[in-house]
Amino acid sequence: MTRSFLGWPAFPAAAEREVGNRQLRENVRRATHTIRGKRAVLAAERPDWDALRDSAAAIKDQVLADLETQLLRAEEKVTAAGGTVHWARDAAEANRIVTELVRATGETEIVKVKSMLTEEIGLDAALEAAGINARETDLAATIVQLGDDLPSHVVVPALHRNRSEIRDIFVREMGRHGRPAPDGLTDDPAELAEAARLHLREKFLGAKVAVSGANFLVAETGTLVVVESEGNGRMCLTLADTLISVVGIEKTVPSWQDLEVFLQLLARNATGERMAPYTSTWTGTTDGDGPRTFHLVLVDNGRTRALADPTGRQALRCIRCGACMNTCPVYERTGGHAYGSVYPGPIGAILNPLLKGLDDPQTASLPYASTLCGACNEVCPVRIRFTDVLLDLRAQVADGGQHPVERAALGAVGGVMAHQAAWKAAVKTATTAGPLLPRRIKLPGALGGWTDSRTLPAIPKESFRGWWKRTQGDTK
Amino acid sequence: MMRSMPPNVPRPRTALFVTCLNDTLFPGTGRAAVALLRRLGVEVDFPPGQSCCGQMHFNTGYRKRTAELARHFVDTFGDYEEIVVPSASCAGMPAEAYPLAAAGDPGLARAVAELAPRVVELTEYLTDRLGVEEVGAYFPHRVTYHPTCHSLRATRLGDRPYRLLRAVRGIDFVELPAQEECCGFGGTFSVKNPAVSGAMNGDKARHVLETGASVLAAVDNSCLMNIGGRLDRDGHPVRTVHLVEILARTEQDGPLPGVPVVEEAR
Numbered sequence: 210m211t212r213s214f215l216g217w218p219a220f221p222a223a224a225e226r227e228v229g230n231r232q233l234r235e236n237v238r239r240a241t242h243t244i245r246g247k248r249a250v251l252a253a254e255r256p257d258w259d260a261l262r263d264s265a266a267a268i269k270d271q272v273l274a275d276l277e278t279q280l281l282r283a284e285e286k287v288t289a290a291g292g293t294v295h296w297a298r299d300a301a302e303a304n305r306i307v308t309e310l311v312r313a314t315g316e317t318e319i320v321k322v323k324s325m326l327t328e329e330i331g332l333d334a335a336l337e338a339a340g341i342n343a344r345e346t347d348l349a350a351t352i353v354q355l356g357d358d359l360p361s362h363v364v365v366p367a368l369h370r371n372r373s374e375i376r377d378i379f380v381r382e383m384g385r386h387g388r389p390a391p392d393g394l395t396d397d398p399a400e401l402a403e404a405a406r407l408h409l410r411e412k413f414l415g416a417k418v419a420v421s422g423a424n425f426l427v428a429e430t431g432t433l434v435v436v437e438s439e440g441n442g443r444m445c446l447t448l449a450d451t452l453i454s455v456v457g458i459e460k461t462v463p464s465w466q467d468l469e470v471f472l473q474l475l476a477r478n479a480t481g482e483r484m485a486p487y488t489s490t491w492t493g494t495t496d497g498d499g500p501r502t503f504h505l506v507l508v509d510n511g512r513t514r515a516l517a518d519p520t521g522r523q524a525l526r527c528i529r530c531g532a533c534m535n536t537c538p539v540y541e542r543t544g545g546h547a548y549g550s551v552y553p554g555p556i557g558a559i560l561n562p563l564l565k566g567l568d569d570p571q572t573a574s575l576p577y578a579s580t581l582c583g584a585c586n587e588v589c590p591v592r593i594r595f596t597d598v599l600l601d602l603r604a605q606v607a608d609g610g611q612h613p614v615e616r617a618a619l620g621a622v623g624g625v626m627a628h629q630a631a632w633k634a635a636v637k638t639a640t641t642a643g644p645l646l647p648r649r650i651k652l653p654g655a656l657g658g659w660t661d662s663r664t665l666p667a668i669p670k671e672s673f674r675g676w677w678k679r680t681q682g683d684t685k
Numbered sequence: 686m687m688r689s690m691p692p693n694v695p696r697p698r699t700a701l702f703v704t705c706l707n708d709t710l711f712p713g714t715g716r717a718a719v720a721l722l723r724r725l726g727v728e729v730d731f732p733p734g735q736s737c738c739g740q741m742h743f744n745t746g747y748r749k750r751t752a753e754l755a756r757h758f759v760d761t762f763g764d765y766e767e768i769v770v771p772s773a774s775c776a777g778m779p780a781e782a783y784p785l786a787a788a789g790d791p792g793l794a795r796a797v798a799e800l801a802p803r804v805v806e807l808t809e810y811l812t813d814r815l816g817v818e819e820v821g822a823y824f825p826h827r828v829t830y831h832p833t834c835h836s837l838r839a840t841r842l843g844d845r846p847y848r849l850l851r852a853v854r855g856i857d858f859v860e861l862p863a864q865e866e867c868c869g870f871g872g873t874f875s876v877k878n879p880a881v882s883g884a885m886n887g888d889k890a891r892h893v894l895e896t897g898a899s900v901l902a903a904v905d906n907s908c909l910m911n912i913g914g915r916l917d918r919d920g921h922p923v924r925t926v927h928l929v930e931i932l933a934r935t936e937q938d939g940p941l942p943g944v945p946v947v948e949e950a951r
């Protein structure tokens with residue numbers, strides 16, 4: 210069975226459950242702090258870092274403003290180079306297209322290069338239903354797949370797992386899907402990597418069909434780009450006879466010159482490396498080299514919906530480096546699953562509502578899954594202003610009448626506060642009632658959470674305005 | 686030494702926007718702001734019509750309500766040449782939030798754009814407008830400082846609060862580990878996501894304890910209320926004090942009652 214985020218609870222409930230898992234919190238804290246530190250060093254190394262970020266944001270905005278032209282240009286180039294381009298409006302259509310393409314090859318065992326989009330659309334489950342077994346080849350994606358788990362991070366999908374958990378998954382599951390884990394496997398990272406290497410090598414060598422995503426699609430030549438650390442991608446992209454790349458329409462960049470900007474930013478910001486160990490590029494098919502058949506499936510699945518949101522469309526600049534989640538203090542405590550999507554953390558908090566709309570309680574809860582601390586704004590390589598988008602989405606939720614009780618409460622406060630006399634009376638009541646209020650109480654209703662872990666401040670006998678009125682600010 | 690203003694130079698008309706939270710729950714912060722500003726020669730006024738900046742409303746998504754409060758803010762403070770605010774997050778509202786809340790109301794948008802540059806957070810007012818760092822303060826206690834998210838990333842106070850703190854006589858200032866990390870308050874966040882907020886706050890409180898400080902300072906009482914509430918619940922006697930309350934104290938006031946005095950200062 211392939212697990213999915215379908216029917217996931219809204220953020221507060223899901224997060225509360227995850228926060229209570231000490232092991233998980235420790236795993237996520239360790240992993241995010243390690244990457245955070247590496248990223249900070251490598252970003253600081255570049256004197257032109259902020260200029261690169263400016264360029265990256267500007268390039269993406271330019272593409273998004275002219276997406277149709279760019280995509281048609283890419284289609285023309287891919288087709289001219291011997292590839293076939295398919296357009297998918299949503300997840301169901303994308304899954305149907307890929308399933309039919311795989312079926313046509315007659316293969317039932319295929320390999321995958323890690324791709325968040327295929328996770329987003331639930332491709333593995335769709336293929337499984339058609340009797341096709343798609344095996345992940347990226348180490349972290351393999352850990353997630355073997356463990357029948359869900360991804361919790363866009364760069365390191367198994368970030369929530371520690372070494373000993375990984376060892377247990379390998380020992381338990383590898384044998385059921387191919388070459389078993391070596392006897393006496395320990396949780397030494399080198400041993401774990403070797404076990405994965407042996408298990409996966411069989412898959413690369415045997416598979417005739419590979420499914421990938423792409424980090425970029427260069428419109429001027431129709432070239433696809435995959436950036437990775439392990440070489441599994443390179444293997445799949447070159448060894449298979451048929452390659453099917455499933456790519457979100459927002460991955461387009463106009464030219465190679467533009468690509469250069471992103472390649473300088475991505476690895477430094479994602480994994481704290483100067484350059485990713487493997488950067489693979491391919492254009493259609495080449496006789497005698499690599500796959501003989503190439504399909505590009507361009508997927509919308511909510512992207513044009515996001516594009517229609519004037520404030521929110523900047524979320525489509527995202528290059529999935531993961532820095533926002535590595536930096537996020539909320540993500541650090543909850544891990545990725547709390548967000549109920551393959552896109553967690555700050556980008557998940559804005560992108561999911563933009564892609565899916567705010568109609569269900571789960572997506573409507575995400576814009577509130579932030580303290581608005583703004584740490585993500587500072588690390589995003591494409592300068593997404595998360596706090597602006599979060600606030601705008603909150604306004605959309607509030608306008609949509611999702612929180613009638615809260616609206617009434619804040620409305621009352623607002624009304625009182627704008628009205629001087631009433632406000633003065635309210636302050637007076639609050640301060641005279643103050644000393645009667647015990648500090649270790651449990652507040653009723655929605656406010657109860659506050660007092661679960663904190664006492665309330667003592668309410669002073671005299672308000673500031675009371676003092677001012679009495680003394681005219683005389684501080685003698 | 687404390688800098689005194691030449692008596693014959695007319696001061697600009699300066700208003701204190703005390704903020705609704707300080708007005709009701711932390712009046713000592715407002716009193717300290719008045720005392721300090723007057724000591725520095727600023728004749729500060731308190732327009733009594735003032736209410737709330739609307740931050741909670743804005744951050745929860747209620748833009749119309751925010752616009753009403755923005756209108757009220759403009760009406761109350763429009764005549765003043767400078768409006769000083771002892772809260773980094775509230776001080777940022779006119780520049781950051783009001784333009785968005787005023788979208789669709791050009792009159793209000795204009796008024797807000799005109800007023801916003803005159804609204805200034807208190808520590809920035811001291812260092813940049815008055816040009817002082819040594820404000821004549823005396824505070825013989827071990828103090829650590831939490832840079833609140835708004836002061837760090839929105840109002841961008843930078844090292845201003847540290848410069849002011851380091852110039853305080855008798856102070857034993859210690860840096861807070863992982864200081865740039867959010868305390869988990871986030872206004873509406875602490876109510877909607879109490880478990881996560883509590884976990885963040887717990888870590889912040891732990892870092893405060895690691896410093897051995899008797900006093901935690903910040904420029905936002907909302908965050909101090911959050912962290913202080915946790916420290917208090919766990920039985921730790923660390924006091925949370927707004928930065929301006931430290932800056933306002935002099936030798937005449939002596940040490941803060943009930944708080945350990947640092948050795949060197951005795």
Ligand code: SF4
Binds near residue numbers: 363532590
């Ligand atoms: S939103 Fe920005 S920081 Fe987050 S994953 Fe995307 S590009 Fe990276």
